[in-house]
Amino acid sequence: CGTLYLCATPIGNLEDITLRVIRVLGEVDLVAAEDTRHTRKLFSHYDIHTALTSYHEHNRQAKGRYIIEQLLLGKNVALVSDAGTPGISDPGAELVQGALERGIPVTSLPGPSALLTALTVSGLPLDRFVFEGFLPAKNKERRRRLAELARETRTVVLYESPHRLPKTLGELVDAMGDRRACAARELTKLHEDVRRGTLAQLREQFTGEPPRGEFVLVIEGRPAEGDGTNTVDGNLTPEEYVRLL
Ligand code: SAM
Numbered sequence: 230c231g232t233l234y235l236c237a238t239p240i241g242n243l244e245d246i247t248l249r250v251i252r253v254l255g256e257v258d259l260v261a262a263e264d265t266r267h268t269r270k271l272f273s274h275y276d277i278h279t280a281l282t283s284y285h286e287h288n289r290q291a292k293g294r295y296i297i298e299q300l301l302l303g304k305n306v307a308l309v310s311d312a313g314t315p316g317i318s319d320p321g322a323e324l325v326q327g328a329l330e331r332g333i334p335v336t337s338l339p340g341p342s343a344l345l346t347a348l349t350v351s352g353l354p355l356d357r358f359v360f361e362g363f364l365p366a367k368n369k370e371r372r373r374r375l376a377e378l379a380r381e382t383r384t385v386v387l388y389e390s391p392h393r394l395p396k397t398l399g400e401l402v403d404a405m406g407d408r409r410a411c412a413a414r415e416l417t418k419l420h421e422d423v424r425r426g427t428l429a430q431l432r433e434q435f436t437g438e439p440p441r442g443e444f445v446l447v448i449e450g451r452p453a454e455g456d457g458t459n460t461v462d463g464n465l466t467p468e469e470y471v472r473l474l
Pocket of ligand 1 (some may be wrong): 275310341413443444
């Protein structure tokens, strides 16, 4: 049978694509794309003419079966999302699972992801981090997740849509107290804008009109107890905390 290639594509700047991804996208029999119109722009930039089919949230079951059939017939298929790495807050994981269950080889061609791009530019500790993707939209589940994150000692990475960003920053301040954080907007694009400060400072900066563009939030973890370098629960210094004990 054929191979399923997971191909990372640019998150903004079209130059952020590997030579291997360009070659494989040109060589495979079929490219499954989250939005074929979007991927066509990338194809025309790199003069790629491979057949495209859509694979997205709403057709993933039926189209997933079709892609697996093609792979079993010996065709090589590449999967791309609109931006970044397929499967990371994007469709892909289910297709990979389906392919693996049938013994189809799966290989990943690494490249851009907003997750690592934001982390590396944040200035926050990178030795241990946790990726939360998008917070749940429903209030109850969201509050539960925020409470969990408040206790997290690793650096936290969240994806957020611009219209929710001001509200989310407010909720994060309420749940976590004030912490160092970074809002990374439009990464790799012409208007890339990385703001570093505390959650409360970022909340101030983004009150009012919802900002434009795509955002990643990176938030410092809660200092481990006994660390003594920073605040203890987001509000108290270690000295204040000890006095309360
Ligand atoms: N698969 C993608 C990846 O590997 O990064 C993520 C797809 S997810 C549907 C889209 C979210 O990623 C956006 O809402 C935003 O949080 C983040 N994102 C994607 N491109 C970005 C960029 N250029 N700058 C900042 N955030 C970005």
